[in-house]
Amino acid sequence: MKLYNIKDHSEQVDFAQAVKQGLGREQGLFFPEQIAPLADVDGLLAKPLVERSAIILRHLLGDELPELAQLIANAFTFPAPLVQVAENQYALELFHGPTLAFKDFGGRFMAQCLTAVSDGKKITILTATSGDTGAAVAHAFYGLPNIEVVILYPKGKISPLQEKLFCTLGGNIRTVAVNGAFDDCQALVKQAFDDEELKLAIGLNSANSINISRLLAQVCYYFEAIAQLPVTKRAEAVIAVPSGNFGNLTAGLIAKALGLPVKRFIVATNANDTVPRYLQEGHWDPQATVATLSNAMDVSRPNNWPRVEELFRVKGWSLKALGAASRDDEQTRDALQRLYQQGYLCEPHGAIAWDVMQSSLCDQECGVFLCTAHPAKFKESVDSILGIDVELPAPLAERADLALLSEEMDVDFSALRDYLLRA
Numbered sequence: 001m002k003l004y005n006i007k008d009h010s011e012q013v014d015f016a017q018a019v020k021q022g023l024g025r026e027q028g029l030f031f032p033e034q035i036a037p038l039a040d041v042d043g044l045l046a047k048p049l050v051e052r053s054a055i056i057l058r059h060l061l062g063d064e065l066p067e068l069a070q071l072i073a074n075a076f077t078f079p080a081p082l083v084q085v086a087e088n089q090y091a092l093e094l095f096h097g098p099t100l101a102f103k104d105f106g107g108r109f110m111a112q113c114l115t116a117v118s119d120g121k122k123i124t125i126l127t128a129t130s131g132d133t134g135a136a137v138a139h140a141f142y143g144l145p146n147i148e149v150v151i152l153y154p155k156g157k158i159s160p161l162q163e164k165l166f167c168t169l170g171g172n173i174r175t176v177a178v179n180g181a182f183d184d185c186q187a188l189v190k191q192a193f194d195d196e197e198l199k200l201a202i203g204l205n206s207a208n209s210i211n212i213s214r215l216l217a218q219v220c221y222y223f224e225a226i227a228q229l230p231v232t233k234r235a236e237a238v239i240a241v242p243s244g245n246f247g248n249l250t251a252g253l254i255a256k257a258l259g260l261p262v263k264r265f266i267v268a269t270n271a272n273d274t275v276p277r278y279l280q281e282g283h284w285d286p287q288a289t290v291a292t293l294s295n296a297m298d299v300s301r302p303n304n305w306p307r308v309e310e311l312f313r314v315k316g317w318s319l320k321a322l323g324a325a326s327r328d329d330e331q332t333r334d335a336l337q338r339l340y341q342q343g344y345l346c347e348p349h350g351a352i353a354w355d356v357m358q359s360s361l362c363d364q365e366c367g368v369f370l371c372t373a374h375p376a377k378f379k380e381s382v383d384s385i386l387g388i389d390v391e392l393p394a395p396l397a398e399r400a401d402l403a404l405l406s407e408e409m410d411v412d413f414s415a416l417r418d419y420l421l422r423a
Contacts (some may be wrong), residue, residue: 092221
């Protein structure tokens with residue numbers, strides 16, 4: 001598989017190099033040189049998740065990673081069920097992995113890939129999280145030899161249970177609570193990747209959705225969603241994606257480029273609505289990030305948006321085909337309550353996607369909204385909004401009372417640099 005740097009097309013790498021390198025020159029994202037349609041999508045949809053995913057990723061990667069099928073089998077050890085919540089409305093539950101979030105798919109596949117291509121050299125994973133990435137990455141890499149993980153997150157702006165999942169591990173997992181917003185954490189990561197001396201000294205890599213391995217893993221569960229729909233409804237499938245950094249949407253669009261029958265996609269954001277405003281007004285105007293109930297989407301400068309625009313450019317698609325809307329916290333509470341009254345327990349991110357989706361479905365269309373995290377990860381807000389007591393699943397219950405191991409840091413790159421070099 002050949003990939004090029006969106007900001008500098010002369011920089012071209014294979015998949016293994018892209019996985020190890022993370023970002024290209026000028027903080028450019030790597031993008032596949034070719035996304036050729038699959039030959040027999042209907043046949044693929046009849047296969048089980050792991051077998052189908054191996055075929056999809058082999059189609060994209062070519063002859064790289066001879067052990068690909070085993071890497072996928074090691075990573076995708078849990079289901080992604082499609083649950084009907086109303087007539088022509090379905091929830092794709094992506095929270096059945098070890099950290100109860102959709103990022104288990106990408107995080108675990110990336111860990112498998114990086115272990116396969118690293119040649120035993122020391123690697124330092126540096127990533128920023130607005131909630132779920134931290135846990136998925138931490139658990140995927142925990143205990144792996146020659147890999148150190150440093151996770152930055154905005155202090156006080158992720159849910160307490162999200163924090164417990166990845167800030168209580170220790171070992172090769174180090175966590176830093178940054179006195180700022182997620183965008184500040186993301187900016188610190190980008191500064192680190194611009195520091196060539198630092199990159200070489202610690203073998204720097206990133207594990208958020210800027211890494212192509214995570215992105216490609218997520219392509220697979222879009223096929224899983226459509227595979228579970230009745231055959232008669234597939235051509236009218238509309239998928240609503242709760243969006244923060246826009247890696248999830250990018251993966252869905254790649255799936256469509258591969259030939260997956262999706263009629264259209266809908267972008268659903270919270271009050272951090274840079275992309276919906278851009279699509280509606282044509283002006284890119286990121287504003288200060290605000291804290292919301294759906295904290296994993298508290299992103300004003302989404303890293304993956306350039307990949308979305310690049311795919312639309314390459315395919316000759318119009319951005320006007322993307323539906324887009326935002327919901328504030330009051331609307332999120334209302335959506336969560338209405339969905340619960342229909343008999344489905346959700347959490348803020350999924351509720352936003354459902355509300356945006358159901359309000360825009362046309363006759364005969366079949367809506368699928370992505371449920372990206374288990375409701376218990378947002379127990380405080382879900383309990384309060386719905387007046388219930390959400391039971392903690394085992395992965396949360398066993399860490400709920402453990403002490404946090406995080407260090408606190410201001411938004412100061414020199415302090416982060418010193419911290420990384422002390423490893």
